[in-house]
Amino acid sequence: MTDQNTADGLERDPYVLNHPQTLPFWRAAAEGRLLLPRCRACARAHWYPRPFCPLCQSVDVEWEEASGKGVVYSFSIMRRAETPYCVALVTLDEGPTLMTNLIVGTSSPPSIGQRVKVAFIASPQGRRLPVFRPDDESP
């Protein structure tokens, strides 16, 4: 295995290896882009990504680039951790709600309905994960 083959770290990530059809999502995430699966039959986006549309069962699904913006549906701060962290559900402007982390300072706690935008952080396994920060530009 050469460095070239593992340049983006995805080839060793068990979460990617177990789901090869999700590779386009992780390649885009490595470039800082959030992809969403959208159904060409019913026009709806879904989450988490499947290679078919779980809303209408069509197999005509394609990746589209999302705005990366949304609102906080709910959140909870895990206090029983070495460093407390915020787990959240964010509803994207495109419709679906995804589970993520909110990156927020302790001085400014999040709120339900708050506008947020995507950022990407590295996971311990290699793939980059979408997280969200407050979106100050669109209150």
Place this chain on the structure above:
Amino acid sequence: MTIKGKAFVAGAFEHPTRLAPDKSTAELHAESARGALADAGLSFADVDGFFCARDAPGINASWMVDFLNLKLRHIDTTDTGGCSYLIHVAHAAEAIAADKCSVALITLAGRPRSEGMATGTTTRFGEPDLPNAPFEIGSRPTIATLYGMMAARHMHEYGTTSQQMAWVRVAASHHAQHNPNAMFRDVVTVSDVLASPLIADPLRRLDCCVISDGGGAIIVVKPEIARSLARPLVRVVGCGETIRTQSAGYPDLTRTGAEVSGPRAFEESGVAPADIKYASIYDNFTIMVLAQIEDLGFCPKGQGGTFVSDGNLISGVGRLPFNTDGGGLCNNHPSNRGGMTKLIEAVRQLRGEAHAKVQVPNCDLALASGPGGVIGLGHAHSTVILERI
């Protein structure tokens, strides 16, 4: 076809241990089974149907069946997490109605306390082959944060308060003081709950259930056998089961599978929520009791906070006596699965064998209901309605 009246709960046993470092999980299953059979007045030789879930050691039922040396003609290993045992009662009734077995043994046991398990505060269910794991496990959801998000959303949509959620714990503690086996027997107040440390906002320590070792077992039999035994007659009159999904990215975190399992069980039994004298409601977290009470139809959606307040769940005080053993919040939560203990206390109430201080007078109709798996990750739900005749 209906299972109404086709099967009876003849035996029930809650293992008294809450900490069992000196016993194997298999042994706890065996002791629970022995206790339930003795309660019914039956023996292992009478058992011809066995029901267990993933808490049983082994990758399927074969290990427990071999350990107990059972001679069977029916096996069911349905696993839906904590509500598996509620579903097992339904499936046992179906099997008995179809003459697939006559005496069904259902067991549960586990030792998360001895094994030092941080059940709700570490990330679980993250195996790489799970289809949601690549996209969800990286955010390190724990059970407590998932129910925390449920509580936060319920508060946002309906104005539910931490004080109202605290009343669920207060009621459970009032019941647990009379249970010598309960892990927490001290009566607590709303202020005590609100003064306990935050675990996963807005949930505090006393909003969360206990972690305990233990087990339990239920015996379901055909009517002729029930009538031959020297025990009160408790029959299965209605059951419902479902799995509620995340709706492919369009979830409603304030609603539970009780919206499906409850109406189905009420329809089959021919009774309404107002007819229920006692309710066992799986209480992994206070918010989950409040939401299930709404979804089962005991009050309109969004009014659970008002309903559970001011002692309305306390036996002898309120309209809906619940979890009179102290529930998962104060008494017992063996194997991190609450369905079995919910059934056992419902049977005690129907037989008039609950503690005198919490026994509901003339308790002839009871409900046991609860989730399995985790809200926000897709969860199962089951409701069982039992009647004393």
